[in-house]
Amino acid sequence: MKTSQKKRLIPINSNVRQIIKNDFRTPLYAQLADLIRSDITKGTLKKGDILQTEMELGEVYSVSRITVRRALSILVEEGMIYRKKGRGTFVKQDKLIRQAPGLLGIHEEIRASGSRPTTKLLSFAIEDNPPTEIKNSLGLDDKEKAVKIERSIFADNEIIGMTIAHIPLRIWDKIGLSFKRLQNQSLYRILGKNGFKLYEAEETIEVIRADRKIAKQLDVSRGFPLFYLKRTVYTKEGIPIECGLNLFRADKYKFKLHHWRPVEFQKD
Helix, strand or coil: CCCCCCCEECCCCCCCCCCCCCCCCCCHHHHHHHHHHHHHHHCCCCCCCEECCHHHHHHHHCCCHHHHHHHHHHHHHHCCEEEECCCEEEECCCCEEEEECCCCCHHHHHHHCCCCEEEEEEEEEEECCCCHHHHHHHCCCCCCCEEEEEEEEEECCEEEEEEEEEEEHHHHHHHCCCHHHCCCCCHHHHHHHCCCCCCEEEEEEEEEECCHHHHHHHCCCCCCEEEEEEEEEECCCCCEEEEEEEEEECCCEEEEECCCCCHHHCCC
8 A cells, every 4th residue: 555755844934044154153053953943843843744854954054964964963862853764854743741730640641642651660669768758748657668660651652751659568568569560551540440549739840950870761861951740649538649750851741831810819
């Protein structure tokens, strides 16, 4: 069966948005990377679209192939495009959107975005003495233990982040699930099916830089920006059942918030 291929795309208004050759503050390759990046973030270039060849881009913008190659390398490093040998340069997937407010697990978030979630178990351990931060979040006493589950998260087979879940051992023992069965399983679904239904959560969000170890795990460069989300989940009775420390690539994740004006500020 003959399959259709997407045509090579010229960045929008390429005949208008010319590179400024006498701008000594911004190198030509950086200007070209900015133009293509803008088309991707605006949605003019979408997931799966094929960019023009290096030669074609060079002709459009009147720059050398070396300049084009350096510009594309920046975008590859940022995770906005990827190359397939013999096939061309493609726009990567859209960012995963976190809708807030709303308490969803990462599997649910990825499915809601139209992608297919998969997870890879990196480690499973019982913590005899969890970190103080985890003890306080889960309300553990000095003798209580916790389960630590570390996983890589993928959307359509592209890594977007990693999660480290801490669950009180007394709760995990009631679930009775072997860690070998955690591959591609939703922890929130597992908790809910075993009597620990999620009701509310507290979450803090920071932006950090990837260290050498995390950069390698998330397939980014050292110093790459990451969203760091710390979340503690509670049942309707106020029982803390999970403390998650989550890291997501900033090029793969964004937030969409809906705000309400507080009543006290709505007065004339």
